[in-house]
Amino acid sequence: MSKRKTDATLYYDTVGRCPLCGSRHIRHRYHIIRYAPSFDIDRCSACGFMFMNPRFTGNVIKQLYGEGYYSGTSEYSYHDERQTETYSRQVWDRRIDVIRRSVASGNLLDVGSSFGGFLKAASRYYVPHGIEMSAYAGEYSQQTFGDRVHVGTLEDHPFGCGYFSVITMIELLEHLPDPVVALKECHRLLRDNGLLLIQTANMDGIQARILGGSYAYFMPGHLSYFTKKNLTMALALCGYRTIKVFYPVEFGLLPKLKKSRYAFASPWDYRTWLRIAAYHYISKIHFLNFAATSSMVIYAIK
């Protein structure tokens, strides 16, 4: 084990093996300097998985998800979904409709459940449960869902083996340092024929390949960067038997257009629908491991 950074309070030691496939053949890929502190991305020569290396410590990661993360006051931030819930609901409701084609009812777990907006949509058909690392967001959703939302992680939750029919990880897996542990834990938590839904970026997409280290997806909270190929491989190794990939998402264009209206200030803003529609249809172009954009959603059945 060696250290590339001198400030041990900010970084873990360098990881010597690929967190996804275990190979020792890892190479430095990008040095991302547009954030402070800067960070490095390595790539596994065996499976193509990219990951932050060395990684921020657990304390640094936890600090990333305070109130500033959701209010946009932090350098690295995310929108507060409570302000756009009516619009996001268009996408959440449609996603639930598609999930129901695989699994119609039962206990649903959203890992990274944030303020619980998606859980509200899921509660039409499922008994909603959540795991949320951010106390700021998780404690808010506990006002609605009580103990069914666990403020913590997949490593310290109270839920039992085979308890869930559906588990969703929407833009979550890239935040985890050890995705294989998470995929195995979800497999343990699912009942037979249960569904795991994953939405994360496909770094084999042309968009990611052309932009390289300047791709905006490289950000401090993202520790893991997958391709369609290595993520489906990891899912198969973790025991999932049916794996289906959707480009760019598993539902159509209309819910996305409706959701986009949250940012509209004038009728002129409807022009952005052209851009959204173009992206949606271009994203459908894929062949073997080639994909036109990095958007993908995976449905994996236990």
Ligand SMILES: [Zn+2]
């Ligand atoms: Zn690997």
